[in-house]
Amino acid sequence: MKPDPLSKIPLFEHLSDRERRKVAEEIVETHYRKDEFIFREGDRATSFHILKAGTVKCVKMSPEGRQVTLKVLMPGDLFCCDVAVLDGGTHPGCAQPMGDVSVLSLTKDEYYALLRRNPDAALQVIQYLGSRLQEAQEAAKVLALNPAEQRLAALLIKLADRAGLREGNHVRLTVRLTRQDLADMVGMTVETATRIMGRFKREKLVSGTAKSLIIRNLAKLQQLATPVPCVAVKRAHGS
Amino acid sequence: MKPDPLSKIPLFEHLSDRERRKVAEEIVETHYRKDEFIFREGDRATSFHILKAGTVKCVKMSPEGRQVTLKVLMPGDLFCCDVAVLDGGTHPGCAQPMGDVSVLSLTKDEYYALLRRNPDAALQVIQYLGSRLQEAQEAAKVLALNPAEQRLAALLIKLADRAGLREGNHVRLTVRLTRQDLADMVGMTVETATRIMGRFKREKLVSGTAKSLIIRNLAKLQQLATPVPCVAVKRAHGS
DNA sequence: TTAAAAACATGACGTGGGTCATGTTTTAAG
DNA sequence: CTTAAAACATGACCCACGTCATGTTTTTAA
Numbered sequence: 438m439k440p441d442p443l444s445k446i447p448l449f450e451h452l453s454d455r456e457r458r459k460v461a462e463e464i465v466e467t468h469y470r471k472d473e474f475i476f477r478e479g480d481r482a483t484s485f486h487i488l489k490a491g492t493v494k495c496v497k498m499s500p501e502g503r504q505v506t507l508k509v510l511m512p513g514d515l516f517c518c519d520v521a522v523l524d525g526g527t528h529p530g531c532a533q534p535m536g537d538v539s540v541l542s543l544t545k546d547e548y549y550a551l552l553r554r555n556p557d558a559a560l561q562v563i564q565y566l567g568s569r570l571q572e573a574q575e576a577a578k579v580l581a582l583n584p585a586e587q588r589l590a591a592l593l594i595k596l597a598d599r600a601g602l603r604e605g606n607h608v609r610l611t612v613r614l615t616r617q618d619l620a621d622m623v624g625m626t627v628e629t630a631t632r633i634m635g636r637f638k639r640e641k642l643v644s645g646t647a648k649s650l651i652i653r654n655l656a657k658l659q660q661l662a663t664p665v666p667c668v669a670v671k672r673a674h675g676s
Numbered sequence: 677m678k679p680d681p682l683s684k685i686p687l688f689e690h691l692s693d694r695e696r697r698k699v700a701e702e703i704v705e706t707h708y709r710k711d712e713f714i715f716r717e718g719d720r721a722t723s724f725h726i727l728k729a730g731t732v733k734c735v736k737m738s739p740e741g742r743q744v745t746l747k748v749l750m751p752g753d754l755f756c757c758d759v760a761v762l763d764g765g766t767h768p769g770c771a772q773p774m775g776d777v778s779v780l781s782l783t784k785d786e787y788y789a790l791l792r793r794n795p796d797a798a799l800q801v802i803q804y805l806g807s808r809l810q811e812a813q814e815a816a817k818v819l820a821l822n823p824a825e826q827r828l829a830a831l832l833i834k835l836a837d838r839a840g841l842r843e844g845n846h847v848r849l850t851v852r853l854t855r856q857d858l859a860d861m862v863g864m865t866v867e868t869a870t871r872i873m874g875r876f877k878r879e880k881l882v883s884g885t886a887k888s889l890i891i892r893n894l895a896k897l898q899q900l901a902t903p904v905p906c907v908a909v910k911r912a913h914g915s
Numbered sequence: 916t917t918a919a920a921a922a923c924a925t926g927a928c929g930t931g932g933g934t935c936a937t938g939t940t941t942t943a944a945g
Numbered sequence: 946c947t948t949a950a951a952a953c954a955t956g957a958c959c960c961a962c963g964t965c966a967t968g969t970t971t972t973t974a975a
Contacts, residue, residue: 497813499821500903507813519806529810552799559798560791566805567758571768573812574736574746580819581863582738585932615952624820629932631954646953648942664739824962854922865963870924885923885971 446487446513447565451557463547467540475532475540482528485548488514491538492600492612496621497530506621507573509535509612511599518548518562535613580624583664588623589633590662593643597652608652615647685726685752686804690796702786706779714771714779721767724787725755730777731839731851735860736769745860746812748774748851750839757801774852819863822903827862828872829901832882836891847891854886 449457466489469475475486478498493510507530510516516532524545543551552559579588601608620630637643642654642661652658688696705728708714714725717737732749746769749755755771763784782790791798818827840847859869876882881893881900891897 497817499817501821503821505817505820507816519802519809524803529813549799552802553795556792556795556798559795559802560788563758563791563798563801563805564763566802566809570758570805570809570812573809573816574768577746577812577816577819578736578738578744580816581744582740582742616954617952626933627953628934628955631952632932635954646941855924856922866923867925867964868962870922871962874924887972 448487448515448558448561451561452555456551456555460543460547460551463543465542467542469534469538469540471534471536473534475534475538476528477531478528480528482517482526482545484542484544485518486516486532486543487541488512488516489539489541492535493538493540494533494535494618495530496533504621505624506618507576508569509600509622515562515565519566535618585623585625585629586633586636587662587664588625589619589630589637590658592619592623593637593652594655594658594662596650597655601652604651608655610650610652613647614650618647687726687754687797687800690800691794695790695794699782699786699790702782704781706781708773708777708779710773710775712773714773714777715767716770717767719767721756721765721784723781723783724757725782726780727751727753727755728778728780731774732777732779733772733774733857734769735772743860744863745857746815747808748839748861754801754804758805774857824862824864824868825872825875826901826903827864828858828869828876829897831858831862832876832891833894833897833901835889836894840891843890847894849889849891852886853889857886 449460452460475493476482478496488510490512493514493516495507495510495516496504497507498504510532517528552562579591583591596610596612596614597608600610600612602611616630616634617627619634620627623630634643637658640654640657642657643650643652645651688699691699714732715721717735727749729751732753732755734746734749734755735743736746737743749771756767791801818830822830835849835851835853836847839849839851841850855869855873856866858873859866862869873882876897879893879896881896882889882891884890
């Protein structure tokens, strides 16, 4: 099959050609549209996935119908790579395409076998999970401590970095993100997101809406995202 | 050395006796008191650790001096097991003992070698990281969506489950947790934590303070922790 | 045992941001 | 091009929680 698209994916970069060919035969590619969930919260987990093209939202719902977007996956991202989920567990959240996407899948057993035969691949997965964990913890800290404006500013910066396309002295986001999407990513309501984006727009920090969001002044956003490191340390620790 | 304390730790359970002896020789045990940080945010990460005895707080500080407790580690928990941190990175948070603790450590290189030689150990780490990741995501969701009372109730339940000692029809926590500790774990202020705990105490759901916290009515707390699944679904998705 | 230091507790007050309501603009489908 | 649906925007209201202030109780150390 095809001229080896796997070599570009970090997980597979250390594999031998032979092993890579073997995996290429086992792997299945599937396409999804915006309205087809890849899986839903509570579904039984059966496969390991890699996002090949497009973007996917990982979403958790609250019983009241509100939701948080835990993470936006970009091409190359792994999902369901943790054994905990695969080992008879159910998905802790939904995976919802944000447009047309293409996903590579490997069954649980094939995935296990792969990791067992290739310690380097296992190390890659450990590395990936580790950085996801750090991200998640950082996100929790931000949610717990920062006011809405800072959280939104921080989000825009992260997006510019990870899904942005430089255009002169501003950055265009390659992902379609409505105000609602932004709000869900930083735990606030649409109204609040709209108001703050309105403020940002007035101050020429951003422009455009979902169709094409543009970051016009990254430096100023950076500044807004960082709370003032107040001088007096309120609660010192140790000793 | 000692009669193999490693066999009780999940990471090592699938190792051959030979391998386990080897690891036992490489591993270093260190003791820390309450006022000695094991490491601080920003320190260079050099070793992989396992908590042998005691409890440890993983803490992140905001520039203003507020803090969030990302996780309370209990005996058997791994830390710094993610390669991302070990591979030339710095610690994303502090590790602060909550009393006298005992920690087993393995240098980065020995740890890598161990994982490479023992695919099963690597899978264990993947499993561990995966469940930590889910926990962290769940925590983020709770922080973002739930009001203070629900978060505290949920925390007490989790603690009862993971650090509780059954005593008749109530549960005594084996960890010393001040109101401040509780507050830091669910992103609120001491005052709010005190007030809510006061309410809980009046309703006979809990009693005692840091010295010895007792959960008296787990069922009622469970109920408080779960928000009312309101009937009308506000924002349905799909199709 | 006593004194200093944590931890706990409670009240008064202000506000960020959630909720609801309503209108405009943009996008997508026929 | 039209039209319905989705996304964006803005105002009015209010309450959960953070902040500050002050007092009591418990713990720790000497």
